[in-house]
Amino acid sequence: MTTEAAQISATLLLFAAMIVPWITRRWPLWARAAWRVAVFIALTYTVLQMAGSPLAPQFDAAQPGDRVWQQLIEIGWWLAAAQCAIGIVRLLVVFETKPRETRIVSDLMAGVIHLLTLFAVINFVFAVPVGGLLATSGVIAIVLGLALQSSLSDVFSGVAVGTERPYSPGDLVWVEGGIEGRVVQVNWRSTHIATLNGDVAIVPNSVMAKARLVNHSLPTKVxxxxxxxxxxxxxxxxxxxxxxxxxxxxxxxxxxxxxxxxxxxxxxxxxxxxxxxxxxxxxxxxxxxxxxxxxxxxxxxxxxGIALAVPGVPIQGRLQVPTAVTLLEESDWFGVLADADRSLLADQLVEVWFAAGDQLMKRGDDPKVLFIVASGTVEITDGLPGSTEVIFRLGPGGSLGAIGMITGTPYAATATALTPVTAYRLDRKGVGDAIAARPDLVKSLEVLARRGQELNRRDVVARQADYAEPPEMFLSKLRSFLRKISESPRDEDQRRHRS
Missing domain, CATH: 3.30.70.100 (Alpha-Beta Plaits)
Incomplete structure (x- = not known):
């Protein structure tokens, strides 16, 4: 093969080496590496025919244009050698199930290969000794290293973080120093964390690599x-x-x-x-x-009635346990009544006890009583066959059943004692007796109608269909209830007189 033919063949191979990778981007890794090796072997043969060994090339000194052409081909050969080496490295450096680590390591090795290729081109193609250049580069590298010490530390820490992967974007982390939130971005220099306060904390990777770290998302979010x-x-x-x-x-x-x-x-x-x-x-x-x-x-x-500890105080007096009057005062239902009216109703409350597992009320039952929980926990479920959906749980001070008792709507949920429960029960007869003793109580109880719509939403054992009732309908039902129970004691007295 003549020198001119070798130059033309090498030029065509270099064009193919530049164009084909754009077409073969979807090829598997091994196929792209095989293509680069094949091009490099063919290019090596043409370079040997053109200028001899690439490590000691003999360029044509008679024709300046041919010399430049041959030097460009020689540079292309070194670049092809670098691409071939990078392809082989990326084929060998593959960590299963760890694509991020594979990319980081292969990119670092590719950078080293390109740097060595640059020195090889300067030394072999342009015949410039690299000894002095390396010495000068070393001094420059030291100066730059000292000037960019913190930035380089962040970059290499980013490499370590990317390789180890103690966290990923989307994880909830706590970093020593009081930073806590969700990781939104991880780059070579820093980690961005969206804090619980709505801010974004940008933490250098050098800090992330040295600080204590708790990843709340690993191994599970629980x-x-x-x-x-x-x-x-x-x-x-x-x-x-x-x-x-x-x-x-x-x-x-x-x-x-x-x-x-x-x-x-x-x-x-x-x-x-x-x-x-x-x-x-x-x-x-x-x-x-x-x-x-x-x-x-x-x-x-x-x-x-249990008091919290006070440092340095060994014995404390017992707290006063809320009475029935206090429970009514703190109740959403009866808190709007006057003190005298609440005291009158408190006299009608009957203390009852339930063991764990006992039902206070059952879905579909006729609403005759309401309860105010004094101690323990009551679980409210939908009460449907085969369903265990929990609607709510009531603790001390909670009340249930008031809406159903007043409107006559059957209970739409089941209330079960989760623990031993102490409660106060108020039935229709108790309200009627209180009204008989104080007829003006009817007017006081009508005040509750103003809170009817809100209380309908809170009463977890009232039917959901009643939640949307207008206040006028609720007021009508309340007055009907009060009229019936206020007339009941009079009817009872009349029956006694007749007998």
Whole structure:
């Protein structure tokens, strides 16, 4: 093969090496590597025919144009060698199920190969000694390294983070220093975290690589959380455990599996600590779940008369347990009444007890009574056959059945005691006796009609069809109910006189 033919063949091969990869982008990795090797072998043969060994090329000095052409072909040969080496490296460096790590390692090795190719072109093609260049480059590299120390640290830390992958975009993480939120972006220099306050924290990868890190999304989003409550040292342990367990069972945001647990963890002269462990489906609901749990704990302890511990105070007086009058005063239903009217109704309340599993009311039953929970936990379910859907859970101070008793609508849900429950019962006869003793109570009770629409939404055992009733219809039903029960005692007295 003549020198001119070799130059033309090498030029065509270089054009093919540049164009074909754009056409073969969808080829498998091994096919693209095989193509590069084939082109490199053919190009090596033509370069040997044109200028001898690529490591010691003999360019045509007589024709300047041919010399430049041959040098360009020699540069193309080195670039083809680099692409061939990169293709083989990417074929060999493949981590199964870890495409991100594969890409990072192959990109780093490709950068090293391109850098070596640059020095080879300078040394072999242009015959420029690279010893002095390497020395100068070393000095420049040291200066740049010192100037860009923090940035380079972030870049290499980004490589380490990308290889290890302790977190990914979308994960909820906690970083030492008080940063907590969801990862939205990970790049070579920094990690972007959307915090719970709605801000975006940009944390350098060098900090992420050195800081303690908790990934709340691994291995699953389910989290086990624990809080500590310390009560007075003079309270009975079994009673404290029962009240805290009832408070935990009142919560609806906690996961049922694994079940929450209560355990005594510390005993001191000024109080006893109880650890309450529970599971939540995601760390995103932690704040809401903790708020709900602490609220129920406070309510249950207060209604049980159990005081929280005060540091340095070994013995504390018992809290006053809310009376029936207090429960009515704090009730959504009867809180709007005057003190005298509430006291009159409180005299008609009957204290009742239920064991765990007992039903306070059942779906479809005739509504004759309402209950105000004094202690324990009541679970409200839809009561349908084969269904276990939980609508709500009531703790101390909660009431149920008022709407049904007043409107005569059958109960649309079932109420079951989850724990031993103490409650106050008020039936129609009790309301009638109170009205007989104080007829003006009818006018006071009519005030409740103004709250009818809102109370309809809150009463979990009223039929959903009644939720949309206009206030006028609710007022009519209330007045009809009050008229009937106020007339009942008079009818009873008349029957007694006749007899």
């Amino acid at each position: 989290r086990r959380v624990s809080i500590t409550v310390k009560v007075a040292a003079n309270e009975r342990p079994d009673r404290c455990m029962a009240v805290l367990n009832a408070a935990v069972k009142t919560c609806v945001l906690l996961s049922a599996t694994p079940p929450p647990s209560v355990a005594r963890s510390e005993l001191q002269g000024d109080g006893v600590a109880y650890d309450i462990s529970f599971t939540i489906p995601s760390i995103e609901v932690f704040v809401e779940a903790r708020t709900e749990l602490l609220g129920h704990i406070q309510s249950h302890l207060r209604h049980a």
